[in-house]
Amino acid sequence: MSIIHTEHVSKRFGDLEVLKDINLTVEPGEVVCIIGPSGAGKSTFLRSLNQLEKITSGKIYINDELFLHRENNHTVDKIAPEKQKELLLQMGMVFQQFNLFPHKTVLENVMLAPVLVRKLDPDHVRPKALELLEQVGLSDKADEYPSRLSGGQKQRVAIARALAMEPKIMLFDEPTSALDPELVGDVLAVMKQLAEAGMTMLVVTHEMGFAREVADRVVFMCDGVLAVDAPPEELFGHPENERLKSFLGKVL
Numbered sequence: 001m002s003i004i005h006t007e008h009v010s011k012r013f014g015d016l017e018v019l020k021d022i023n024l025t026v027e028p029g030e031v032v033c034i035i036g037p038s039g040a041g042k043s044t045f046l047r048s049l050n051q052l053e054k055i056t057s058g059k060i061y062i063n064d065e066l067f068l069h070r071e072n073n074h075t076v077d078k079i080a081p082e083k084q085k086e087l088l089l090q091m092g093m094v095f096q097q098f099n100l101f102p103h104k105t106v107l108e109n110v111m112l113a114p115v116l117v118r119k120l121d122p123d124h125v126r127p128k129a130l131e132l133l134e135q136v137g138l139s140d141k142a143d144e145y146p147s148r149l150s151g152g153q154k155q156r157v158a159i160a161r162a163l164a165m166e167p168k169i170m171l172f173d174e175p176t177s178a179l180d181p182e183l184v185g186d187v188l189a190v191m192k193q194l195a196e197a198g199m200t201m202l203v204v205t206h207e208m209g210f211a212r213e214v215a216d217r218v219v220f221m222c223d224g225v226l227a228v229d230a231p232p233e234e235l236f237g238h239p240e241n242e243r244l245k246s247f248l249g250k251v252l
Helices: 042-049 081-088 106-116 122-135 151-163 181-196 208-214 232-237 242-251
Strands: 004-013 016-026 031-035 057-062 065-071 074-078 091-094 169-173 200-204 217-222 225-230
Touching (some): 016 042, 016 225, 031 042, 091 151, 106 151, 122 151, 181 208, 225 232, 225 242
Parallel strands (some): 169 200
Antiparallel strands (some): 004 016, 057 065, 065 074, 217 225
C-alpha cells in the first residue's frame, strides 16, 4: 500500500505550467528526497499534496484512497470532507520559515494543534510534547519563547510541533534553506533520526549530502517535470540525464 501516489498531476498559474504530468509513489517507511534547480516546481508539488495549492489536473491518492481528482481546474471527484480532514491530518509539514506563534512558549507551540484540532486534553498532550522536545534536543527550552531561540532551534520546534499530531508521513519543504550554515547540521540530525525510526518522509532539499546518505530514492525535478527517480547511489554516482549532470556539477 502506498502512502502517497500521484497520477498525471499538473499545475498552472495562468499561462505558466509549473507542474507537468507528475507521477510519483511513496511507500510506507520510504525517505524520498526531491532535488532540482530553483523554479523547478518542487515546493509547489509538495504543497499540492496537502491542498495548500490546488492542482489543475490529475489524481492524488493518500493511503491508496482517491483523495482528489481534478481536470482543467474543475474537481471531478474527491472524498467526503470528514475523510479528507482525517487524511490531511496524517501529513505533517515543516516549512522553510518556522511559523511559530511568538506569544506562546515552545511547549505551548508544540501542544497547540493536538489540543485545538484533535480536541485532546492538555494534560494528556503535555507529556508527549515534552517527550518530543527531548527527541529534538530542546527539553531545556520548553518554557522559552521563540524570540529567544536560534533559527535551528526554531526549526526543531517546528518539527516537534508537526510530530505532535502523530502523522504517518512528514513533508519537509526546504527545512534548512533559511538557516545559517552552522545551524543546518542539528536540523538534519533530527531528520535523520526520524528516518532511522521508520518515518515516511518526502523532503524537498538542497542538502545533497543528506539526500545521498538518508534517502531511499532521490527525485530530480526541472522545468516542472519529474526527470529522474532513482536510488541515491545511481542518481549521484551515474547520472545519465544531461540536466541532472549539469545541476550536480553546479551544486556538488
